[in-house]
Amino acid sequence: MSTSPGLRERKKARTRATIQREALKLFQRNGYAATSVEAIAAAAEVSPSTFFRYFPTKEDVVLSDFVDETTIERFVEAPPELSLTEALTYAVRTGIASLPEEDFELEHLRNRLIREVPELRRGLLAEMMRPMELLADGIGRRLGREVDDDVRMYAGAAIGALTLLEPSYHDVKDADPRALLDDIVERTKRLERILVLPDPD
Known part of the structure; x- marks a missing residue:
């Protein structure tokens, strides 16, 4: 049975929110410049390529x-x-x-x-x-x-x-x-x- 669009969208929204939340925590702890996309992806338990599917740049994770x-x-x-x-x-x-x-x-x-x-x-x-x-x-x-x-x-x-x-x-x-x-x-x-x-x- 396929997943309904509603469930897929909710999962995507949760992933997006998790990436943003973990990024902000890292920025607070380590500073914005010192935090890499790879570190954010690891904290959010996603791959860097998944990060870039949601946010084209590191700046976007703050500004979006x-x-x-x-x-x-x-x-x-x-x-x-x-x-x-x-x-x-x-x-x-x-x-x-x-x-x-x-x-x-x-x-x-x-x-x-x-x-x-x-x-x-x-x-x-x-x-x-x-x-x-x-x-x-x-x-x-x-x-x-x-x-x-x-x-x-x-x-x-x-x-x-x-x-x-x-x-x-x-x-x-x-x-x-x-x-x-x-x-x-x-x-x-x-x-x-x-x-x-x-x-x-």
Whole structure:
């Protein structure tokens, strides 16, 4: 009997998550530059070729899923009476609340690595296009409207606000990760005062 697509996809998702989790643990223990793809693959109990099937480069294991499809689904499915920025806050808060403590700490580490490692900072600029497109699609689905230039510009501004943290966080390695993510949520709320999505023509 063949394995159903649902089971295959869940197995792939578990493998992907395991690789990311083990990579972040190694980065925390040994440093980003000193950690090889071979070491990550060994820790995740996969071959290097399997690693590269999920992540084309070592940078991708940190940058992938910076804003993921699950967050966008929470945004789309948020209570209908919420505004766009309120729905985004809801999605972020719900995602934070659902994380086990270990994964929460690893997310904090991931954010710190992106701020501190030059090649990751450069990679984030390219990676931001993917979450912008995801959010723009989510806005179109939530509002039942075409994803036009206004929607894309709104999504780009929102993702930019979520990824540009206050300078005071940049050099604080031991900052409380809860406070850091509270800052992300607060930024989402502030978007309500700054961004207005015009009605379609």
